[in-house]
Amino acid sequence: MNSGEPAGLYLHVPFCRSKCHYCDFYSVASRAAVPAWLQAIKREVRQYREAWPVFDSLYLGGGTPTILGEAELATLMTCLRRDFTFHPNSEMTIEANPDDLSRPTLQTLRELGLNRISLGVQSLDDHDLAYLGRKHSAGQALRALELIHSVGWPQVGVDLMYGIEGQTLAAWKRTLDRVLSFRPEHLSCYQLTLAPGTPLGKRQADGRVRAIGERWEAAFFIFTSRYLERYGYRHYEISNFARSRETMCRHNRKYWRHVPYLGLGPSAHSFRAGRRWWNVRSITRYCQLLAADQAPVEASETLTHEQLSLEALALGFRTSRGVALALAGNHPGGSRTIAMLQQSRLATVHHDRLQPTRRGFLVADSLPLMFSR
Amino acid sequence: MQHLRNFSIIAHIDHGKSTLADRLIQYAGLVNERQFRDQILDNMDIERERGITIKSQTVVLSYTSRAGEAFSLNLIDTPGHVDFSYEVSRALASCEGVLLLIDASQGVQAQTIANLYAAMEHDLTIIPVINKIDLPSADIDGVKEQIEHDLGLDSEQAVLCSAKEGIGIEEILEAIVHRLPAPSGNAAKPLSALIFDAHYDPFRGTVVSCRVFDGVLRPGDVIRLMSTGAAHKVEEVGVFRLAREPRREIAAGSVGYVIAGIKTVADISIGDTITLDTNPVASPLPGFKEIKPVVFSSLYPISSDDYPSLADALEKYKLNDAALVYQKDSSAALGQGFRCGFLGLLHLEIVQERLEREFNQAIIMTVPSVQYRFSLADGATVTVENPQYYPDPVFIRSSAEPFIKATIIIPERHLGVVMKLCLERRGVNPRITYPTPARVEIQFDMPLAEVVFDFYDRLKTVTQGYGSFDYELSEYRESDLVKLDILVNGEKVDALSLIVHRERAREWGVQVCDRLKEEIPRHNFKIAIQGAIGGKIISRSTISPFRKDVTAKCYGGDITRKRKLLEKQKRGKKRMKMVGSVMIPQSAFVSVLKARDE
Numbered sequence: 001m002n003s004g005e006p007a008g009l010y011l012h013v014p015f016c017r018s019k020c021h022y023c024d025f026y027s028v029a030s031r032a033a034v035p036a037w038l039q040a041i042k043r044e045v046r047q048y049r050e051a052w053p054v055f056d057s058l059y060l061g062g063g064t065p066t067i068l069g070e071a072e073l074a075t076l077m078t079c080l081r082r083d084f085t086f087h088p089n090s091e092m093t094i095e096a097n098p099d100d101l102s103r104p105t106l107q108t109l110r111e112l113g114l115n116r117i118s119l120g121v122q123s124l125d126d127h128d129l130a131y132l133g134r135k136h137s138a139g140q141a142l143r144a145l146e147l148i149h150s151v152g153w154p155q156v157g158v159d160l161m162y163g164i165e166g167q168t169l170a171a172w173k174r175t176l177d178r179v180l181s182f183r184p185e186h187l188s189c190y191q192l193t194l195a196p197g198t199p200l201g202k203r204q205a206d207g208r209v210r211a212i213g214e215r216w217e218a219a220f221f222i223f224t225s226r227y228l229e230r231y232g233y234r235h236y237e238i239s240n241f242a243r244s245r246e247t248m249c250r251h252n253r254k255y256w257r258h259v260p261y262l263g264l265g266p267s268a269h270s271f272r273a274g275r276r277w278w279n280v281r282s283i284t285r286y287c288q289l290l291a292a293d294q295a296p297v298e299a300s301e302t303l304t305h306e307q308l309s310l311e312a313l314a315l316g317f318r319t320s321r322g323v324a325l326a327l328a329g330n331h332p333g334g335s336r337t338i339a340m341l342q343q344s345r346l347a348t349v350h351h352d353r354l355q356p357t358r359r360g361f362l363v364a365d366s367l368p369l370m371f372s373r
Numbered sequence: 374m375q376h377l378r379n380f381s382i383i384a385h386i387d388h389g390k391s392t393l394a395d396r397l398i399q400y401a402g403l404v405n406e407r408q409f410r411d412q413i414l415d416n417m418d419i420e421r422e423r424g425i426t427i428k429s430q431t432v433v434l435s436y437t438s439r440a441g442e443a444f445s446l447n448l449i450d451t452p453g454h455v456d457f458s459y460e461v462s463r464a465l466a467s468c469e470g471v472l473l474l475i476d477a478s479q480g481v482q483a484q485t486i487a488n489l490y491a492a493m494e495h496d497l498t499i500i501p502v503i504n505k506i507d508l509p510s511a512d513i514d515g516v517k518e519q520i521e522h523d524l525g526l527d528s529e530q531a532v533l534c535s536a537k538e539g540i541g542i543e544e545i546l547e548a549i550v551h552r553l554p555a556p557s558g559n560a561a562k563p564l565s566a567l568i569f570d571a572h573y574d575p576f577r578g579t580v581v582s583c584r585v586f587d588g589v590l591r592p593g594d595v596i597r598l599m600s601t602g603a604a605h606k607v608e609e610v611g612v613f614r615l616a617r618e619p620r621r622e623i624a625a626g627s628v629g630y631v632i633a634g635i636k637t638v639a640d641i642s643i644g645d646t647i648t649l650d651t652n653p654v655a656s657p658l659p660g661f662k663e664i665k666p667v668v669f670s671s672l673y674p675i676s677s678d679d680y681p682s683l684a685d686a687l688e689k690y691k692l693n694d695a696a697l698v699y700q701k702d703s704s705a706a707l708g709q710g711f712r713c714g715f716l717g718l719l720h721l722e723i724v725q726e727r728l729e730r731e732f733n734q735a736i737i738m739t740v741p742s743v744q745y746r747f748s749l750a751d752g753a754t755v756t757v758e759n760p761q762y763y764p765d766p767v768f769i770r771s772s773a774e775p776f777i778k779a780t781i782i783i784p785e786r787h788l789g790v791v792m793k794l795c796l797e798r799r800g801v802n803p804r805i806t807y808p809t810p811a812r813v814e815i816q817f818d819m820p821l822a823e824v825v826f827d828f829y830d831r832l833k834t835v836t837q838g839y840g841s842f843d844y845e846l847s848e849y850r851e852s853d854l855v856k857l858d859i860l861v862n863g864e865k866v867d868a869l870s871l872i873v874h875r876e877r878a879r880e881w882g883v884q885v886c887d888r889l890k891e892e893i894p895r896h897n898f899k900i901a902i903q904g905a906i907g908g909k910i911i912s913r914s915t916i917s918p919f920r921k922d923v924t925a926k927c928y929g930g931d932i933t934r935k936r937k938l939l940e941k942q943k944r945g946k947k948r949m950k951m952v953g954s955v956m957i958p959q960s961a962f963v964s965v966l967k968a969r970d971e
Contacts, residue, residue: 025930193924193925193926214919215920217920218921221921238925239925255927255928271929278930278933307936310936310939314939315927333951333954336954337954340953344897344898362921362923363897363919363920363922363923365923365935367897369946370954
């Protein structure tokens, strides 16, 4: 566990203009509860201010944080800065939707101290965007990228999706090329997942939409990884690419290395010292509990040593950093398995760490149990 | 004694033996309608499901004849499968007569004849009974003709019945009373009683079923088991109605039970003679033999942690099944387990099912083997029933395997396919007879190993259920035997090794490779499955790796869910066997034993 590193702060903004068809994060398609939520957030911040004094990353995620007005965002940031301390060079990220952005908004966000923007582009193909249930067009997304570029942000991240039914590798490459022309510091490229309970998941169950199948999924993944590495990006996590070591998402990396993080807002998860807890997945309940000065926590778990090891393996194999050889080799037959993974080119050994190769990334979920009794 | 009759019902499988027994019990008033369950005598789940009798049971019926005389009729139920033929022979030795039950639509079958011969060997009076006469397909005249011609019995003596409909039951009881002889024997002579069955009662120990030929058996007597000389003090004697009913004594001519503080059924032997320790009979009753297993297989717990629990379960199981023999065994692939000997394949399946159901054991069984003999260069002969102990081929001078005499009865139209099947299974020296028009009896000399796997299932399939099969062990014959190993990614899975005739090795190797390919899930690496004789690969298949197994997102809220999924998979993995890095599910080991698609 990396308890020496400063903690990260996540804040969940559970509001959207509309729900995208693939999304299984908790959010509601209404702004009605924003004022109550904002009051509740202030109370939750107070519950933690003594125990969590210092952070070096903030991540405003959702939902759609940019659905909040400038005044609301200002209130939020003031409250966070009043009760918590952020390191001077903290990474301060906000997720943004193309259709919410204007030059003044972008400037306000900068003035509020945010220094990293993660733009949900998903695709630059209008067919894909319709399929995904996005409310913006490819043109709007391009204009947002231009705007961000012209305002000048220290760090720009772009979220994209591939493996969409009907999307060709060539079309995906066109999206990538146009995004790459803005030279963003960071790219998240997600394989589309048809999650149960989402509109796309339900349509899959009805047989109205289909997954593209293992062969194409693998082809898209390998292509994306190779192509972006050719453009100088590091493929540092299954779905994440950074132009340099410095521009890897500091906040997200905490999740993958058991660094403490505090999650505020409905459905947010927190972790510290082997314990994980998560907030209720309901804005109403969240506000009620905080109004009564209670913790809005749904449940918690204290991880055993074995569970922590299993998570360390699962998370480690998802990153290019891999897992410590000591952790993998610990398992009976571990050294033989390591040799076999090297032989089948799923992993390499480098500086006392077992690191997944590109092909290893593709089967990352099957690796941890090879080292777990 | 004049009002006593001891009899059995013998029949081919499915000819309605248990139903008739139930009807007789019902008629004798042992149970009322409300208590009545079909097939009362078959009280194990497996027996009920498979419709076969495994452990025989005995019951005494009270019957008042039409002439107004009261009789006690001892119905000695017999197991209905060739694996248990010795138990059948001991039950028959305890009777004076039998009901030979024949299905009115199916007629005389292989086991009908085998059973008739067994009854004739014991010089029993035979009453032919034609059952299921209510069926539209019943051919009473045809069956009568078979009784005359195939069996050489007087068909005029046959009693017609439908056990299911309760037709002809009284006629059967009258025939038992009038046509079967009363037992003979002398209560004044030294005790001589034949053990024909035993079962285990957790509170009382072994309950021994026996037929008293001479003398009297009473609580307090000290009995001696003649094969071992062991002495036991009798605690209780009695008869079986539906439950045990204690009696003051059981005397010459009677059938009953003895409880004498005998711990396990393995402490007694079926066929042994009970006498009194103080006044023993001069010689035991004839026909006793040690029952020897003919089919061998190893049992392993799926999770090696469960070895102690399996050891415990086997010990408990053995209390009630003297025929099962076992000893410790170990395998590089499967860890610690037990090498077990069985009377036959059905016995093996029953043991497996009961261990799984009644004792909750998750087990893997290895490919069954027979006992092979090898003559070695140094002149020694070794008997091998476990492929692990296959001698170094360099030193093998000759090898031999057990042969059986197989008897198959089929409608004539299936002759071609059955001949083909038998020849494929290395059957030799066919003898074909036509006992009645349109029906063929084929005898073959066949290697036991060839019927051990799935011969009977195949026979049923190719004859649409009309083929009947019986066998007896004959002798060892010289045979070209090799050891076939199965390798998974270069590692030998010793539990899948097999001693097999050289000409059959390739076919078997191909089949096992294909089966394993279907059953072993894809891994993230390529898996090669090979069949090898010595260093020579004779068959192979490959399981291609899966290319993708990863979720796109894993952030703060996803980690717990992901771990829980892994924990669940990990529990599933415990039910797999690891061979190197390859996870082999239990089903893969089972599938290798399944009937082959030919």
